Amino acid sequence: MEPKKQISKAASTNDEGQAQQYDYHIPVMLLETVDGLNVQPNGVYVDCTFGGGGHSREILKRLGPNGKLFAFDQDPDAKRNLPNDERIVFVPHNFRYISRFLKLHKVDTVDGVMADLGVSSHQFDExxxxxxxxxxxxxxxxxxxxxxxxxxxxxxxxxxxxxxxxxxxxxxxxxxxxxxxxxxxxxxxxxxxxxxxxxxxxxxxxxxxxxxxxxxxxxxxxxxxxDELLVLKELLEQLPEVLKPGGRASIISFHSLEDRLVKNFFKQGSLEEEAYNPFSTGERTKVFKLITKKPIEPSPEEQKQNPRSRSARLRVAEKL
Known part of the structure; x- marks a missing residue:
């Protein structure tokens, strides 16, 4: 995940200033991740890992004037990438506190949550x-x-x-x-x-x-x-609470430890392993519908343009 930094072709066709954001961090599987959220114009969304703002900008493109986006990032360097847009609220904290800060902003549930886990290109390159x-x-x-x-x-x-x-x-x-x-x-x-x-x-x-x-x-x-795995677990455990019915979670992981947690949580709706009981006839109530049966991987073209994306895996689930 550490080859030379480069700007993808998509940067030249996006809004003015986008190339500069991509120089900070190239958003991985940009369209696939945001497509997975099924953005509604008046919806409320959360980008847990704002970074260079690539995914956030794509979400904002799809939001109407009454839409809202909350962007979390604990790295103070990320704040300088904020677009001048009144629909976005920047939260300079770890996304493990997603529920707390949404409530502080008088938001109980949202239409979608995305996270691009791991380290940004900017962090790697400093x-x-x-x-x-x-x-x-x-x-x-x-x-x-x-x-x-x-x-x-x-x-x-x-x-x-x-x-x-x-x-x-x-x-x-x-x-x-x-x-x-x-x-x-x-x-x-x-x-x-x-x-x-x-x-x-x-x-x-x-x-x-x-x-x-x-x-x-x-x-x-x-x-x-x-504390990356515990932080991810805390985020996953809050998803059933913060997502509306029909709301979606779109999560990119970069190694098997993360991907396994996301996969199992989306499948089971819990981090607890379900104990086998031969006398049980009931099934655990499903919390999520899997939008991606298997993880989405970056296209060969994206992997060539951005070699750091090679290990990325995207999973999307919808709250029932």
């Missing part, structure tokens, strides 16, 4: 944010720069066992136990404050393709720093 293995920079990885936990603090304070579980579960690193032991030994004499220091410290235990290996390590650290 060395000081510490998200990319391509640059040297601080081991930061915070999507919200005001939060306390950084990748460096995780590496310094987690026990060897915690690091093992972190890399095994969040990064699916094959030799996670060896990696954790190496970090625990190296940090006694190595500060592990920068990307270069970490890569050098674990170079001897890298297995397979180094780029893929470091990407898995960085994914695990980033998920932990930003």
């Amino acid at each position: 060395p000081e944010r510490g998200f990319s293995t391509r640059f040297d920079g601080p081991l930061d990885m915070r999507m919200d720069p005001s939060s306390a936990k950084t990748a460096a603090s995780v590496l310094q304070t987690f026990s060897e066992q915690q690091l093992h579980k972190l890399f095994e579960q969040y990064g699916e690193v094959t030799n996670s136990r060896t990696l954790a032991a190496t970090i625990a030994a190296q940090r006694k004499t190595n500060p592990l404050q920068t990307i270069a220091q970490l890569k050098q410290a674990i170079q001897a235990v890298v297995k397979g393709n180094p780029n893929k290996y470091f990407a898995q390590v960085f994914q695990a650290l980033r998920i932990e720093v930003n």
